[in-house]
Amino acid sequence: MADDLDRIDRQLLRLLQKDGRTPNAELADKAHISPATCHRRVQRLLAGGHVRDIRAQLDPAKLDLATLAIVGVVLDRSTPDSFAAFERAAQDMPAVLDCYLVAGDFDYFVKIRVRDMADFNxxxxxxxxxxxxxxxxxxxxxxxxxxxxxPLDI
Incomplete structure (x- = not known):
């Protein structure tokens, strides 16, 4: 829960969002705490699920994946089974970056990254x-x- 985070925890999360590769000693210095305290707090944040993942942010254009599409999807039925089947299939598509169940005219919005229009087609x-x-x-x-x-505004 966000309520169990103090000012230092929030500072550490902001710093990690900016650069998850920041060495512990530098992170501690920026947060004005000792390296041991910093390490302990970061480990607690990780164990508590406040940080889901730390990974590199790649440049899609340099990897020949410059075309980004958002696809609105309408399903033929609005049942838990049809939603579950769609979600399982979407999770198995490597081109799908994000998939959101939404309210409104569509059932889902799917964010897809591909090389070009022909690749999308x-x-x-x-x-x-x-x-x-x-x-x-x-x-x-x-x-x-x-x-x-x-980054999240915390």
Missing amino acids: RLHAARLIALPGVRQTRTFFVMKEVVDNR
């Missing part, structure tokens, strides 16, 4: 519309990433 024809229960999709191609993966 192949993926759409072969995999997306074949996902369990998909009745309709509407694709939005991202022209510019204005804010992407912003």
